[in-house]
Amino acid sequence: MAAVSxxxxxxxxxxxxxxxxxxxxSLDISQGEVRALIGPNGAGKTTLVSMLCGRIPATSGQVxxxxxxxxxxxAHRRIALGMAYTFQITSVFAELSxxxxxxxxxxxxxxxxxxxxxxxxxxxxRVGLGRMAxxxxxxxxxxxxxxxxxxxxxxxxxxxLILDEPTQGLSDSEIEDFVALIRSVSEKSTVLxxxxxxxxxxxxxxxxxxxxxxxxxxxxxxxEIRANEAVQTAYLxx
Amino acid sequence: xxxxxxxxxxxxxxxxALQFVLPAYHHGVLARVMVMxxxxxxxxxxxxxxxxxxxxxxxxxxxxxxxMGLAMKQWDVPLVPAFLLxxxxxxxxxxxVGVLALRTAGVAFMIVTLMFSQSLFLAILHFGAITxxxxxxxxxxxxxxxxxxxxxxxxxxxxxAWGLFSVxxxxxxxLVRSRxxxxxxxxxxxxxxxxxxxxxxxxxxxxAVVVSGTICGAAGxxxxxxxxxxxxxxxxxxxxxxxxxxxxxGGAGTVIGPFVGTLFMFYLIDLSSGLTDAYMLVVGVALVLxxxxxxxxxxxxxxDRGMKWLP
Numbered sequence: 001m002a003a004v005s006x007x008x009x010x011x012x013x014x015x016x017x018x019x020x021x022x023x024x025x026s027l028d029i030s031q032g033e034v035r036a037l038i039g040p041n042g043a044g045k046t047t048l049v050s051m052l053c054g055r056i057p058a059t060s061g062q063v064x065x066x067x068x069x070x071x072x073x074x075a076h077r078r079i080a081l082g083m084a085y086t087f088q089i090t091s092v093f094a095e096l097s098x099x100x101x102x103x104x105x106x107x108x109x110x111x112x113x114x115x116x117x118x119x120x121x122x123x124x125x126r127v128g129l130g131r132m133a134x135x136x137x138x139x140x141x142x143x144x145x146x147x148x149x150x151x152x153x154x155x156x157x158x159x160x161l162i163l164d165e166p167t168q169g170l171s172d173s174e175i176e177d178f179v180a181l182i183r184s185v186s187e188k189s190t191v192l193x194x195x196x197x198x199x200x201x202x203x204x205x206x207x208x209x210x211x212x213x214x215x216x217x218x219x220x221x222x223x224e225i226r227a228n229e230a231v232q233t234a235y236l237x238x
Numbered sequence: 239x240x241x242x243x244x245x246x247x248x249x250x251x252x253x254x255a256l257q258f259v260l261p262a263y264h265h266g267v268l269a270r271v272m273v274m275x276x277x278x279x280x281x282x283x284x285x286x287x288x289x290x291x292x293x294x295x296x297x298x299x300x301x302x303x304x305x306m307g308l309a310m311k312q313w314d315v316p317l318v319p320a321f322l323l324x325x326x327x328x329x330x331x332x333x334x335v336g337v338l339a340l341r342t343a344g345v346a347f348m349i350v351t352l353m354f355s356q357s358l359f360l361a362i363l364h365f366g367a368i369t370x371x372x373x374x375x376x377x378x379x380x381x382x383x384x385x386x387x388x389x390x391x392x393x394x395x396x397x398x399a400w401g402l403f404s405v406x407x408x409x410x411x412x413l414v415r416s417r418x419x420x421x422x423x424x425x426x427x428x429x430x431x432x433x434x435x436x437x438x439x440x441x442x443x444x445x446a447v448v449v450s451g452t453i454c455g456a457a458g459x460x461x462x463x464x465x466x467x468x469x470x471x472x473x474x475x476x477x478x479x480x481x482x483x484x485x486x487x488g489g490a491g492t493v494i495g496p497f498v499g500t501l502f503m504f505y506l507i508d509l510s511s512g513l514t515d516a517y518m519l520v521v522g523v524a525l526v527l528x529x530x531x532x533x534x535x536x537x538x539x540x541x542d543r544g545m546k547w548l549p
Contacts, residue, residue, distance in 0.1 A: 052432070055430075075433050076433050076434075076438050076439065087431070087434070091428060091431045091434075092431070093428050094428075095358050095422070096424075100420070102419070104420060127544050156435065156436065212251070
């Protein structure tokens with residue numbers, strides 16, 4: 001069965017002055033897959049996903065989502081089409097309660113009050129924040145704020161969930177829960193995961209794209225990537 | 239009925255009841271406070287809920303006032319349509335200023351709104367032949383009649399101010415509890431996150447500016463009708479600062495706060511000016527103390543201290 005493409009890029013580039021942060025990246029993510037994007041610090045991972053979801057404009061190239069060219073669409077329009085983005089640096093509504101945070105993610109696409117509440121409760125249960133619904137988001141422990149960030153992603157019931165270093169700063173046990181959570185998410189959504197923790201990547205990814213100096217240097221299954229020499233050189237230096 | 243709705247209906251009922259018991263002087267003060275509280279509530283939609291700090295809201299107040307006043311004085315429009323014209327003028331001004339000023343943010347936004355407001359003030363002076371410039375003009379008592387009611391009479395004036403106040407209080411309450419209202423709060427708290435939840439931040443901000451400006455215009459038009467005077471001083475900088483002060487005092491981002499702040503400030507000035515000629519010093523010290531010890535304003539502090547349900 002041929003995989004259906006959900007998101008693809010064609011020769012996507014981004015320049016900052018003379019520096020090319022992302023160079024001619026062509027990606028193709030299929031519906032239902034978990035794709036990991038890895039690479040050393042400064043490889044251009046965040047710049048690349050920011051262009052996917054419209055936070056920064058591309059210098060050149062094209063982004064296609066569900067067969068539609070979204071390159072010139074502003075971020076909120078792309079999100080409304082079914083992308084969700086969770087921030088690398090936790091970005092919740094600190095003054096609002098946990099449930100209000102998720103409500104904002106949910107209420108955009110659901111009209112009835114009761115259904116919103118039900119969806120909020122379900123989402124919070126799913127990430128394990130059910131007991132904390134009434135707490136003020138800014139008062140939560142860091143790990144819980146990360147989970148809330150993910151809940152806000154899930155609350156949108158996105159077609160594509162983009163997670164920017166979701167496990168950064170989490171403890172080992174929290175990471176285990178996270179891996180289980182993303183496994184269950186990936187049954188319904190496509191996931192693009194930027195991740196430094198290689199164990200998480202190996203456990204979750206169907207396919208891995210490796211970025212270095214703004215270019216794709218390798219792409220393949222976890223097994224292929226593990227054996228890839230260019231990847232090892234990029235990571236170990238050489 | 240929730241506690242929040244109950245509280246606001248209670249305030250409205252109390253103000254209606256006060257009409258019958260207050261001595262003449264306080265009766266007059268309260269009518270004025272209610273109109274100015276409408277001005278502050280309008281300001282609060284933008285500042286308190288959306289996090290947009292404008293330094294030019296006098297222009298919306300003046301647009302409503304002059305829109306109404308000129309229509310009556312120059313073109314003999316009857317009171318009710320003139321009042322609506324005043325509101326329409328503020329609505330249009332808010333739309334235009336919003337579209338232009340929202341291209342900026344932060345300090346630049348403050349400067350741009352201040353600049354637009356000063357431009358309106360200068361325009362009022364420039365077209366002195368129509369607006370009577372600095373002096374302004376009075377609206378004769380004979381003009382301020384509607385359906386046999388004399389809006390210049392204390393009782394009807396109070397009742398009219400109360401009516402407008404009630405509509406705007408319940409209206410802003412409904413707004414901030416609505417889905418759109420929650421998005422405004424989200425923008426105030428974290429604009430980038432709101433955008434990345436799929437909301438069109440710019441459109442929501444524009445809506446806030448237009449709603450805010452229109453409410454402030456209604457306050458300006460009502461003030462002109464009820465107190466019979468249309469003047470350029472209402473378009474000057476102090477009238478852009480007053481609503482900010484009232485809102486800060488009462489509690490930015492609370493529905494009832496603007497009224498509490500306006501009431502507090504009126505009586506603070508009233509009482510201290512009875513004591514000393516240097517009453518602005520008293521007012522200044524009181525404001526400094528409040529900012530130091532209750533930085534979230536009176537109602538904001540109550541909300542922090544247990545009344546979490548306060549909208």
